Amino acid sequence: MALKFTVPGLDEAASEKIISILQNRLSQEQEAALVLKHAHWNVTGPNFIAVHEMIDPEVEAVLAQADETAERIATLGGSPDGRPDAIIRNRSWKGIDLTGRHSTESFLKALVEYYDSFIADDRKAIAELDELDVISSNIVQDHVQELEKFQWFMRSHLV
Amino acid sequence: MALKFTVPGLDEAASEKIISILQNRLSQEQEAALVLKHAHWNVTGPNFIAVHEMIDPEVEAVLAQADETAERIATLGGSPDGRPDAIIRNRSWKGIDLTGRHSTESFLKALVEYYDSFIADDRKAIAELDELDVISSNIVQDHVQELEKFQWFMRSHLV
Amino acid sequence: MALKFTVPGLDEAASEKIISILQNRLSQEQEAALVLKHAHWNVTGPNFIAVHEMIDPEVEAVLAQADETAERIATLGGSPDGRPDAIIRNRSWKGIDLTGRHSTESFLKALVEYYDSFIADDRKAIAELDELDVISSNIVQDHVQELEKFQWFMRSHLV
Amino acid sequence: MALKFTVPGLDEAASEKIISILQNRLSQEQEAALVLKHAHWNVTGPNFIAVHEMIDPEVEAVLAQADETAERIATLGGSPDGRPDAIIRNRSWKGIDLTGRHSTESFLKALVEYYDSFIADDRKAIAELDELDVISSNIVQDHVQELEKFQWFMRSHLV
Amino acid sequence: MALKFTVPGLDEAASEKIISILQNRLSQEQEAALVLKHAHWNVTGPNFIAVHEMIDPEVEAVLAQADETAERIATLGGSPDGRPDAIIRNRSWKGIDLTGRHSTESFLKALVEYYDSFIADDRKAIAELDELDVISSNIVQDHVQELEKFQWFMRSHLV
Amino acid sequence: MALKFTVPGLDEAASEKIISILQNRLSQEQEAALVLKHAHWNVTGPNFIAVHEMIDPEVEAVLAQADETAERIATLGGSPDGRPDAIIRNRSWKGIDLTGRHSTESFLKALVEYYDSFIADDRKAIAELDELDVISSNIVQDHVQELEKFQWFMRSHLV
Amino acid sequence: MALKFTVPGLDEAASEKIISILQNRLSQEQEAALVLKHAHWNVTGPNFIAVHEMIDPEVEAVLAQADETAERIATLGGSPDGRPDAIIRNRSWKGIDLTGRHSTESFLKALVEYYDSFIADDRKAIAELDELDVISSNIVQDHVQELEKFQWFMRSHLV
Amino acid sequence: MALKFTVPGLDEAASEKIISILQNRLSQEQEAALVLKHAHWNVTGPNFIAVHEMIDPEVEAVLAQADETAERIATLGGSPDGRPDAIIRNRSWKGIDLTGRHSTESFLKALVEYYDSFIADDRKAIAELDELDVISSNIVQDHVQELEKFQWFMRSHLV
């Protein structure tokens, strides 16, 4: 589908490459919000309330990231796909396997691993976007700073 | 998986039935949040900003509904599944087919239809829950009141 | 006038009955807001300021009730009539006769009496709505809880 | 009924004239709040949400005008009549005929016309009050400034 | 003591039954606020701060429940007894035996047990109130939803 | 003392007349704040708390009036005298004689009388300022509107 | 029970004396919160709303006092007992005898009397604490300042 | 260009005169916002931060004045021109000559002079508007009160 418009100064080919990179990131950001809530509801053990409450601001953060990513796609003339089917279709990373209730430790371990690939893919996206559009790259850079800090929070429980 | 506990006054069999009903509602509430954002990003036309902004408080509302539903499942001793895979697996209703950008009218029509089955399934859940647990039924009743009001908002654009 | 739509799961006949019940309640809720303000401006005597200030949050409350009732009518496919003529036309209860300034005691007595029929009619509506639509019934139940509490406030001055 | 008091510096005859002018304005301000809500609930069409939301702050504005007008009457030693019957009795202007749901355009046209006489009567009241009491005149002048601005909002949709 | 008034539509006999049920609930709600604070001050161990802080909003919640229950009694024409003597006199349930400082785990276990009977008695009250007055029943239903959720919070630490 | 400057468009003679009128009003506004607090502290009787609390927002109001009046004097090139000695020196009206504690009724009567001359003098000032400077007149007009409303509050207790 | 720790600079014997004094004050502060609410719900008469509302901030105040007292006990290495049984056991003062609804005057008289012994016991505690620990004494001094002011509020109604 | 509408009670000729007066004031209000910011950025010297911060609320004030003036033009059926070209075209007053950084004293002197003509022109507009439309005159009167007060602020630095 040819773009009807894109941002001033970018050509259509570049825009389409950026859109494709960002759509992949959007799907993971949307999944992350779901997966973090999944942990929020299913953690158990003596640190329940502390970990339960630590997760909610991070859910807000990744929901805001998804919104920013999707609106950047739209700004570039693309059409972000935000349905759950898109998450499944775009999922090139490993999800969270933990079904049912588990200790805070188990969930934090699983999430730290999930964040490993989440951040690695975001950093790969930054490298590609740097060649294409500094504004789009800036957006993902800000997301990575937040994600890495939250990964530290989680890791600090496991040290 | 046997429940470790449930709320005082309910037996395990009843709790498991309620959990099963609520898990289905949770998946649709989570999907609704994704689908509404999908529309939020992809609507176009002369009423863009008004409809774009009308959707965001409803996203907040269905996210809060999902949180309330999932925490009720956990309260009853169950384990809510909040991952995108659960949405796909539990989807017994028709999703939103609109791919790409479309007019506000097209998206509102599609969402009104989506809400038809969303509300019908919630009302069916209320009927079943009334026999099992008034508190769980109250929760879904409050969700329906909100959903029906938002459906009126959308319908009023199409009259 | 045939309804263009109604909420999923209700038929047109039921919806029209509910709408008719709610329109009657809407008119009294609107009148109550006017009548409470009438008292707010015309009370006198040593308890003036306390009673004058006690009334304003209740005015806010009944205005919010009217808004909720009217939007429920619209949600059900009806058309709420909010003009003063509709209040007069639908008035099946006795209004407030006090013209001019009067003591706080006189106004509170008159309002307690007014609330007697207001609440009685709301409770009758609940009984009818319970057969038709639990959501509409819930709305009026919440209104009654508020009205009965405010009636206690007023009665406590007169004991 | 002889006034028990009036504001320092005004005689009783002047006060009664002012009270009579203001009571007429009070009734229209109260009706305007009802009529605007009537539109708020019954507008339909592609601009539904934008017009629906534009009306609510204006309802707040005219309710505040009515409160200010009524309390000025009381300050002058009069007794404001705020019941719906007084609106009907004092109605020397044409109300809103639109029954049922109508397009935003139809309702805005009807309201623009309603504001024509509302503002004209307020301006006439200002002319009369200027001879009697500058404070009362100031109050109505502020109301007119607000009403004329809202009329511009509505007219801008119809140009 | 004969009631001086009750809410419109209820007779005195029904009101007295409701009042008696609600007074019992009031006493337990008041005790719960005291008992939760007792735990708030005396918990120790590595999860001290998390559990200490988790309790305070629940104290606010049960204090608000007690206020709502007592004002419903008054609304029905009764006279709520809020003194500590009434708590002791009405106590048909087992209190909290833990004297002195104890681990968060010990206190959470004791409180979970206390909530078992608290909730069971509230649910019994709902069953009785359903026959007598839907408004009073609604009030207790809302209390139960909150109490059951907090019990889940506590249980999640102990799984 | 010759003025160093005045506002553009006014000559020095007019400015000095305005300053002289406003200084008199400033002294009474400052005294009113002191006198209202005097009543706030010394009222007694069954309406104590209601009248005690009613006075504080009026103290805020007259303090704000004094600030506005004094800054208008300074704007016109004058030097407002805000010390207690200036209040005594400029006092051409009768103060409040009530020493010691008195009933709310006694204090309200005394204050209503005090406001009679306060408002009368403000209205005289408006008449004079209308010939000299519309901006200064507007300021006092707004003060009168507030004072007359508060006088109504007080009178309503005594009717 | 030997203390595990106390604050730096105090020995165990002194700490135990302070704890014993403060536990007595804690029980009365907790009772006062219950007793004030008891009055809040049961006052009647023409000043109902004013007195009803005056009590609530004082309830907040004594609840905060109880929290501060209990946490000081814990800081000193003690274990505050916050259960209703402790209130009864520690009650060396006379409670409130008023059962059922009574006039604002009756309740204020009873509360003024209750505050007489409440404040006298607090002042006795200050005298003892001054010899033991200035910080604990400061805490009770601040409580007395608040209690004495509220007693003035109540007395002003009765003068 | 013939007006499509104007406010009720004014004829087209009067409206056009008012619009022309207000357009001139709009251009100066817009320029004032730019000129004040120019000073805000370029002042230097030992009073830098105090003067730098004093200017920002005044920028907000004149921007709000411009908005109110422009919307009054639109309300009267006119079309306000808000582009920089209109400022230059309508400039019948002397701008600010200070290029580059200068002391707070130099900038305050220049701004005091600028306000001399700003206020004088506003007062001239009031005189003309008084004959045409009291509402428009009121708007400019309020602007003058604010401008004169700020001029006093500036002058007080230079005395």
Next chain:
Amino acid sequence: MALKFTVPGLDEAASEKIISILQNRLSQEQEAALVLKHAHWNVTGPNFIAVHEMIDPEVEAVLAQADETAERIATLGGSPDGRPDAIIRNRSWKGIDLTGRHSTESFLKALVEYYDSFIADDRKAIAELDELDVISSNIVQDHVQELEKFQWFMRSHLV
């Protein structure tokens, strides 16, 4: 005039001595609020805005001190005199002589001197109150801490 009551634990003779000390402090606190405003309006020079704005929070502070002092007098069974005549009558200290506009430096010098006696008299009052009533002494101690800090602010301009 014999006191009708005083706080529990103080005798009438002590209370009267405290009341007499506090009335003197009340008069100076009230004067200080007037005198600070006098400076607020009349300072000039290059530091105008900074000093003008520094004074207002201190005015709020001394007004709050006066309120606390007066309500302590009332709590002790006395009757605070808050009228300007009482300030003049009780003035045993030297007022502020500066008439007309003066530099910030001149006003700060005069106020620093005024605070010298203000604080010295407050400290003398503390010494006397320490023998009579620790609560009253605490109140004045808190006032002195605030006054001394503000005196440092003023002195820092003059060093």
Next chain:
Amino acid sequence: MALKFTVPGLDEAASEKIISILQNRLSQEQEAALVLKHAHWNVTGPNFIAVHEMIDPEVEAVLAQADETAERIATLGGSPDGRPDAIIRNRSWKGIDLTGRHSTESFLKALVEYYDSFIADDRKAIAELDELDVISSNIVQDHVQELEKFQWFMRSHLV
């Protein structure tokens, strides 16, 4: 004019180049604020209120951009010129030709075009600043992200 200072680590020649680039951007940012307000006041048609309200936060955004740009110039030792004359003098882009009232569609089309050159020039500035000073470049990058998003808002109405 030689710079008196610049930021540590930049030489004067580089600073002057940056200043010159930023002054050009400042002028357009200031014009954009004026031009957006011009549209805000003059749009008409069925989407009036939605578009009217959408513009105001963008005005706030570009005013904040201008402030940030100007203060960066000053930080670098330059002197930003914020007067309307500087806008005209620096205008190397095409302004908005629409005079008088026009449909929302016409204004949005004109503004989209205006933003084309606005963004293109900002992106050119980024490319030049990247060689000179990363901090200045970051500032403009953030501006572009905001501008491009708002352009998408506007374009979405026109698709």
Next chain:
Amino acid sequence: MALKFTVPGLDEAASEKIISILQNRLSQEQEAALVLKHAHWNVTGPNFIAVHEMIDPEVEAVLAQADETAERIATLGGSPDGRPDAIIRNRSWKGIDLTGRHSTESFLKALVEYYDSFIADDRKAIAELDELDVISSNIVQDHVQELEKFQWFMRSHLV
């Protein structure tokens, strides 16, 4: 260095002694803020987030204590030294030895020990200040109350 001024009623010799005591406390309060942040960043283990978050309000508290102490020194005519060198120079207590990441338990143990000497030194300061200046003593007393409460928080984790 001779003092230029001190507070009214204190002589220079006393002031210098107080200043010297307070400077020592200031240095420890400043160090405490650094040391608490050091722990905030380096704690690890299953209670990471709870302890990490518990520390931040205490950092705010000791920063506010340092500000109050330093401003008291300045008020007394002294010159507080707030540089890190002063902390080292004045350090008569043992710092925190923990380098690198450690468990929450290790850090809490180290901090409890640190607070032992912190509080002991503050209490010693109170004893000395009581002889010199009650206001300065009050300030440190308030600090101790806060520090002791936080020490209890920390100890409760270790019991």
Next chain:
Amino acid sequence: MALKFTVPGLDEAASEKIISILQNRLSQEQEAALVLKHAHWNVTGPNFIAVHEMIDPEVEAVLAQADETAERIATLGGSPDGRPDAIIRNRSWKGIDLTGRHSTESFLKALVEYYDSFIADDRKAIAELDELDVISSNIVQDHVQELEKFQWFMRSHLV
């Protein structure tokens, strides 16, 4: 000490280099907060209050910078050292020599000089970090923008 983890995509060697650079910046940011407070307390002269107040938000800013820097070190697997000893040990720049009270001018000059090396070292860090980790570099870039702006504030006083 080998790192236990670092952020995804960075190796341990790079992480250690980044950590070492950031620890140096952390120490200066912490010192800057102390040094700015030192000035805040010790400035004197006619601009005291303006400069005193200008410093506090900058203290907040550098405290937030230190927090962000330290948490980035921890995120990278390092252990930030936040104790005063680390400031002294890492201090490769010249501190502030001003002991005792000095004029605002003297302190601003000393701070401008301090910021020269602060900013120069931050810019050097950016250059090094650009090769190692864009996220860490972004963090310091944001700090520099803030620091340079505050340096302009200070310089503007000295021009």
